[in-house]
Each structure stands twice: as C-alpha cells, then as structure tokens.
Amino acid sequence: MSREGETDAPGIDPQQLWLSPAQPRRGRKPAYSREAITAAAVALADAEGLEAVTMRKVAAQVGAGVMSLYSYAPDKETLLNLMVDHVSGELPTTDTSTGDWRADLKAIAHLQRAHMLRHPWLPAALTGRRIPGPNTLAFLERVLAVLRPTGLDGTAKLEVFAQLTAFVAGHAAHEIAQAAASQSPDRAAAEARYLAAVATDGHHPELAEALSAPGRPLTPEATFTRFLNRLIDGLDTG
Amino acid sequence: MSREGETDAPGIDPQQLWLSPAQPRRGRKPAYSREAITAAAVALADAEGLEAVTMRKVAAQVGAGVMSLYSYAPDKETLLNLMVDHVSGELPTTDTSTGDWRADLKAIAHLQRAHMLRHPWLPAALTGRRIPGPNTLAFLERVLAVLRPTGLDGTAKLEVFAQLTAFVAGHAAHEIAQAAASQSPDRAAAEARYLAAVATDGHHPELAEALSAPGRPLTPEATFTRFLNRLIDGLDTG
DNA sequence: CTCTATTCTCGTACAGTGTACGGAAAAGAA
DNA sequence: TTCTTTTCCGTACACTGTACGAGAATAGAG
Numbered sequence: 060m061s062r063e064g065e066t067d068a069p070g071i072d073p074q075q076l077w078l079s080p081a082q083p084r085r086g087r088k089p090a091y092s093r094e095a096i097t098a099a100a101v102a103l104a105d106a107e108g109l110e111a112v113t114m115r116k117v118a119a120q121v122g123a124g125v126m127s128l129y130s131y132a133p134d135k136e137t138l139l140n141l142m143v144d145h146v147s148g149e150l151p152t153t154d155t156s157t158g159d160w161r162a163d164l165k166a167i168a169h170l171q172r173a174h175m176l177r178h179p180w181l182p183a184a185l186t187g188r189r190i191p192g193p194n195t196l197a198f199l200e201r202v203l204a205v206l207r208p209t210g211l212d213g214t215a216k217l218e219v220f221a222q223l224t225a226f227v228a229g230h231a232a233h234e235i236a237q238a239a240a241s242q243s244p245d246r247a248a249a250e251a252r253y254l255a256a257v258a259t260d261g262h263h264p265e266l267a268e269a270l271s272a273p274g275r276p277l278t279p280e281a282t283f284t285r286f287l288n289r290l291i292d293g294l295d296t297g
Numbered sequence: 298m299s300r301e302g303e304t305d306a307p308g309i310d311p312q313q314l315w316l317s318p319a320q321p322r323r324g325r326k327p328a329y330s331r332e333a334i335t336a337a338a339v340a341l342a343d344a345e346g347l348e349a350v351t352m353r354k355v356a357a358q359v360g361a362g363v364m365s366l367y368s369y370a371p372d373k374e375t376l377l378n379l380m381v382d383h384v385s386g387e388l389p390t391t392d393t394s395t396g397d398w399r400a401d402l403k404a405i406a407h408l409q410r411a412h413m414l415r416h417p418w419l420p421a422a423l424t425g426r427r428i429p430g431p432n433t434l435a436f437l438e439r440v441l442a443v444l445r446p447t448g449l450d451g452t453a454k455l456e457v458f459a460q461l462t463a464f465v466a467g468h469a470a471h472e473i474a475q476a477a478a479s480q481s482p483d484r485a486a487a488e489a490r491y492l493a494a495v496a497t498d499g500h501h502p503e504l505a506e507a508l509s510a511p512g513r514p515l516t517p518e519a520t521f522t523r524f525l526n527r528l529i530d531g532l533d534t535g
Numbered sequence: 536c537t538c539t540a541t542t543c544t545c546g547t548a549c550a551g552t553g554t555a556c557g558g559a560a561a562a563g564a565a
Numbered sequence: 566t567t568c569t570t571t572t573c574c575g576t577a578c579a580c581t582g583t584a585c586g587a588g589a590a591t592a593g594a595g
Contacts, residue, residue, distance in 0.1 A: 203506075212513075213506065222524050256316065277452070
C-alpha cells in the first residue's frame with residue numbers, strides 16, 4: 060500500500076542539522092538564535108506541557124514573527140528534536156566511573172529519571188524520535204564508558220543504552236501520569252470508584268484481591284529502584 | 298447532559314464510558330455503533346498510522362457525518378481510549394498457567410510484543426493513557442492470575458503489570474522506529490554517515506569503538522528475549 | 536559611493552484539525 | 566396527535582503548521 064514514499068518525511072538530514080558550521084557571511088544578520096528559540100520552546104513545554112508548544116506561542120515568547128522561526132528550524136518536528144537535545148545538555152558528561160559498572164549504570168538511570176521528572180514532556184517527546192544531537196551523543200559517550208568493563212560488543216552496548224532509556228522513560232511516564240491524576244482528586248476518585256465497581260462484578264476475582272490486599276504503599280522512587288536493580292543486576296549473565 | 302463538565306481535562310468519567318448498559322429506550326435509533334466506529338479508527342491507524350486518525354476520515358470510513366461520531370464518543374481522546382481497548386480484545390484471556398510463573402509471564406510479554414508490532418501505533422497511543430477498558434481489564438486479570446504464585450502483595454502485582462507493559466512498549470517502539478527507518482534507505486544511510494562522522498571527530502572515542510566492533514547482529518526478537526529474561530528472572534528476589 | 540547578491544523577517548493566506556451550535560429527523564411515551 | 570428524547574449532520578469557528586513572497590538588512594564588487 061505504502062508505495063508513495065517519495066514525500067519527504069519531515070525529519071531532516073542530520074548533517075545539515077547538527078554539524079552546520081554557520082557559513083553565511085553575506086546577507087542580513089540573524090536577529091535571534093536557534094539556542095534562544097529552543098530555550099523558549101523548552102520553557103513553554105516545562106510550564107504548560109508539550110501541547111502548548113505551538114509555533115505561534117514560541118514566536119511570541121521569543122519576540123519574533125511566526126515565520127521567522129523557520130529560518131532556524133525547517134519544521135516543528137526538527138524543533139522538537141532540538142528541544143530534546145537541548146535539555147539533554149543538563150545531563151552530566153564527565154566520567155565518574157567507580158569501577159563498579161553496575162552501580163555506575165544505576166546512578167545514571169537515577170539521573171535520567173530525575174531529568175525526565177524535571178521535564179515531564181520528555182518521555183512523550185522521546186517516543187519514536189531518533190537523530191541524537193551533540194548533547195545526547197556526549198551523554199551516550201559517558202554511558203559507553205561506564206559499560207566498558209562489561210566486555211559487551213558494540214551493538215550490545217548501544218542496545219543497553221537504548222533499552223535503559225526506554226525503561227526509564229516508560230517508568231517516568233507512568234509516574235508523571237500518576238502524579239497528574241492525583242492532582243485532580245475528583246478524577247482520581249472517579250477512577251478508584253470505577254475500579255472498585257469492576258472488582259466487585261464477580262468477573263475479576265484477581266483484581267478484587269489485589270485491590271483488597273494492597274500492601275504498604277511504596278514511593279515511586281523505591282519501585283523504580285527495585286525494577287532497575289533487577290534489570291541491571293542480571294545484565295551480563297545468561 | 299453533563300451537568301458538571303466545567304473543568305477541562307477531556308478524559309471522561311470511566312463509569313459513563315465503560316459500564317453503560319445502553320439505557321436509552323426513547324429517541325431516534327442509532328445508525329452506527331461504537332464498535333463500528335472504533336473498528337474503523339483502528340483500521341485507519343493500522344493502515345496509515347495514528348496521525349491519519351482524524352474525525353473526518355473516521356467518519357468517512359464509516360459512512361457517517363463528522364459530527365455524528367460525537368454521539369458515540371465525547372471527544373477524540375475518548376476515541377483513542379476506545380481504540381486501545383478494542384485491540385486489547387485480541388489478547389488471550391484464558392488462564393494457561395503452567396505453574397512456572399516466570400515462563401508464563403515471559404510468554405505473555407512475547408504476546409504483548411507481537412500485539413504491538415501488529416498495531417504499530419499502540420505504543421505511542423499508550424503513553425500517558427489510563428482508564429483501562431473491559432478488554433484491558435480482562436487481560437490484566439489473566440496477568441494477575443499468573444502472578445499469584447509469586448506471593449507479591451496487591452500493589453506490587455499491579456506495578457509488575459504496569460512496568461512489564463511499559464517495558465514491552467518501550468522495546469516495541471524502538472523496534473518499530475528502526476523498521477520504519479530501514480524502510481527508507483536513504484535516510485538510514487544519512488544517519489549512518491552522520492554517526493560515522495561524529496565517531497571520527499576525536500571527541501567520541503567510545504562511540505568510535507562501539508561502531509567499529511559491532512559484534513554479530515541479533516534479531517530484534519533475540520534482544521527482546523535477553524532483556525525480558527533479565528528483568529523477569531530477578532523478579533521476586535532482592 | 537552605487538549596484539547586486541544574499542540572507543533574514545514576517546504579514547498574509549490556505550488547507551486541515553477538533554468540536555460548539557442548532558435545526559431537522561426519527562422514535563417511543565403521553 | 567403532541568411531547569420528549571435521542572441521533573444525525575451541515576455550518577461555523579478557533580487554532581494548527583507552513584507555503585509564498587514582498588520588503589529590509591547586510592556584505593562584497595564595481
């Protein structure tokens with residue numbers, strides 16, 4: 060069916076995007092900058108969520124006309140990529156390996172989690188996005204360094220990075236959704252009532268028991284730590 | 298009609314949505330059905346991707362006027378929830394426990410992965426979505442049954458379910474993106490060239506080595522199995 | 536200096552989105 | 566019949582991303 064693939068996907072040639080040495084010596088001087096525009100978009104997403112990031116709002120934030128943004132990013136998809144890489148610059152890149160690579164990797168995962176909680180739009184923006192920018196690559200470099208003692212081959216190391224990020228993003232997304240739900244208590248209550256009703260309909264005995272024997276509530280961080288430890292501790296066995 | 302409303306969030310009261318026993322005995326008879334509309338939306342997403350699911354296209358597919366859809370779902374967000382639960386109906390719900398709960402859980406995860414590859418829009422639609430419908434709950438019921446021998450408490454079991462789903466979704470999303478990328482070879486080649494260029498810039502020695510010592514390529518399924526085993530095998534320890 | 540090429544700026548315009556509104560149509564109830 | 570409730574859907578509106586192109590600014594050439 061999908062024979063008409065000739066329409067260019069909005070993603071752009073990485074070369075052009077990330078390693079452009081700013082060649083133009085002629086013509087009008089830029090009034091803004093990719094940095095400033097990206098930062099404005101990030102600020103908007105942090106404050107009002109990803110769906111509040113519209114070209115018009117970003118332009119207003121930066122004091123530019125809407126169409127001026129297109130001199131700095133060819134489309135919105137690219138702007139999202141820029142945003143992701145921009146905040147990736149907050150992640151540490153200096154090598155702090157202790158020799159215990161499992162502990163190092165766990166520490167990195169905790170940093171990633173905190174990072175995503177700080178930018179709640181990040182897990183959603185990350186899904187399906189590729190083309191790592193310089194900041195993302197610097198961070199990847201650090202993870203690869205931590206993985207050196209494992210003796211894994213190249214692709215395996217890259218896969219560990221991808222899986223770890225996906226795992227953290229998945230957990231963070233869940234955690235963020237839960238936090239957002241508990242922010243509007245009537246909706247949370249409605250959902251609880253709904254689940255309780257389902258549990259007592261006779262067709263969901265396991266759910267009924269799970270809800271009636273809740274156990275002590277753990278902090279999200281504790282849950283994260285448990286799963287993370289399980290994932291990493293088994294890493295180079297099997 | 299909805300007296301309350303007022304506050305925003307388009308998600309709707311679960312009661313109203315999922316357990317409404319078709320109350321209206323008066324008024325005009327519905328010409329379509331929630332089932333048919335949801336199925337049409339799913340067919341659209343399967344064929345052309347999630348972004349092709351617009352109210353107009355769904356309506357056209359089903360032969361209805363656009364605004365007629367709003368008699369069956371109060372907004373598009375709800376329609377997405379309906380879609381997710383609709384395809385969840387494909388997952389098996391009969392208890393096939395073998396007594397080896399780890400093996401059972403792994404089998405379930407493999408089913409989930411296949412399910413998501415069959416509906417590539419599912420991981421994206423799943424992020425941040427809550428309010429499980431009847432099909433999702435039936436599937437949850439089965440997972441809880443499998444987890445019975447673990448002796449975990451209620452919340453722990455529910456968390457295992459959430460984490461497992463997030464993990465599978467994360468992996469599936471990665472796998473889908475990779476497959477889509479390799480479908481347009483020029484873009485894949487451009488990305489490869491970009492990474493190679495970065496690797497040789499002198500600032501990314503680890504990346505350079507990882508790319509130069511690739512190891513034998515594993516199938517996505519094999520990679521999935523490895524990580525899944527690691528995650529599950531450690532499950533009720535520590 | 537003027538001329539010309541180049542680059543950025545941004546108002547206008549357009550196709551496409553979700554959905555509010557309200558009238559017309561249908562069907563059971565009174 | 567008339568009333569009430571429900572569904573159907575054309576029209577309209579606010580908002581999205583972005584194509585187009587005219588005008589402004591800058592740098593080099595003459």
